[in-house]
Amino acid sequence: MQPLRYLKKTKGGRLPDTKTFIGKTTLLDKPFVVKIMLNGDMAEKEIQVLQLFRQHPHQNVVQGVYYVKCKAVATNGSLCIPQGVDDVTFIIQEFIEGGDLTKRGKLPTTLWTSIAMQLTYSCIEFYEKFGLLYGDWHMGNILMDTTEDEYHQYVCAKSRQHFTVKTFGLRPVLTDFSRCDVYPHDDKVPWQLAYQISTVWDVLYHKCLDKDVGDYIKNKRMAMGVHDNIGAIIEMVEDVHAYLLRLKK
Numbered sequence: 001m002q003p004l005r006y007l008k009k010t011k012g013g014r015l016p017d018t019k020t021f022i023g024k025t026t027l028l029d030k031p032f033v034v035k036i037m038l039n040g041d042m043a044e045k046e047i048q049v050l051q052l053f054r055q056h057p058h059q060n061v062v063q064g065v066y067y068v069k070c071k072a073v074a075t076n077g078s079l080c081i082p083q084g085v086d087d088v089t090f091i092i093q094e095f096i097e098g099g100d101l102t103k104r105g106k107l108p109t110t111l112w113t114s115i116a117m118q119l120t121y122s123c124i125e126f127y128e129k130f131g132l133l134y135g136d137w138h139m140g141n142i143l144m145d146t147t148e149d150e151y152h153q154y155v156c157a158k159s160r161q162h163f164t165v166k167t168f169g170l171r172p173v174l175t176d177f178s179r180c181d182v183y184p185h186d187d188k189v190p191w192q193l194a195y196q197i198s199t200v201w202d203v204l205y206h207k208c209l210d211k212d213v214g215d216y217i218k219n220k221r222m223a224m225g226v227h228d229n230i231g232a233i234i235e236m237v238e239d240v241h242a243y244l245l246r247l248k249k
């Protein structure tokens with residue numbers, strides 16, 4: 001096997017026991033990402049979700065390529081595996097060139113609406129289809145990529161409702177699944193979904209160029225947080241989406 005050409009540490013990441021690198025090899029024509037985690041609950045969660053989305057690829061989730069658990073036999077300074085730590089998980093993912101949302105300025109309303117609604121409908125889909133609550137919404141975990149799809153479609157598993165979002169050539173891509181929860185089917189409760197959506201809106205209002213739109217979603221996030229049934233949540237999301245689309249900015 002040909003050696004890695006280089007591994008470059010990313011700037012993000014908050015935990016001392018996780019390191020994320022961008023790598024290149026002569027074997028692949030695209031860069032890839034290697035996330036090295038100490039074995040434990042968080043690494044297990046990351047693997048669980050990587051496997052889930054390998055079976056069900058999603059346009060707003062980073063594609064995991066491979067994972068391996070192993071002993072870190074050699075401590076190599078450039079890999080930063082702490083001395084004495086031997087059980088680690090390597091997670092290999094596609095590299096998203098656009099980087100995370102911390103590196104972007106504020107977005108005009110049309111683009112902002114697309115990003116916000118792609119993530120909001122993703123929350124509904126994850127919850128309804130897999131009982132998955134993402135649980136780590138912040139700008140460092142939302143990567144930005146281009147897409148050739150003009151529209152993205154989302155389906156609510158239970159009600160079979162379809163939702164369409166125009167992409168304007170952009171797709172937000174979620175990474176870092178070490179803090180998510182996956183509930184067995186009947187154990188999840190809708191207020192948890194309302195809370196997720198309200199957190200998405202809370203994170204994103206900072207990124208909206210138009211202050212009035214930012215204030216609008218800030219208010220809606222408070223109202224969303226109190227809902228505790230799925231019908232009311234979806235109704236509110238659709239109302240918000242329709243309102244944002246009417247703003248021709």
Ligand SMILES: Nc1ncnc2c1ncn2[C@@H]1O[C@H](COP(=O)(O)OP(=O)(O)O)[C@@H](O)[C@H]1O
Pocket residue numbers: 010011012013014015018019020033035062093094095096097099100140141143175176178
């Ligand atoms: N697939 C990816 N493509 C591009 N950049 C990435 C990718 N995954 C992670 N990053 C960058 O690395 C940072 C840390 O990765 P993350 O998986 O969030 O680890 P941590 O658990 O340390 O937060 C992210 O904030 C992002 O900037």
Ligand SMILES: [Mg+2]
Pocket residue numbers: 012013014140141176
């Ligand atoms: Mg992160």
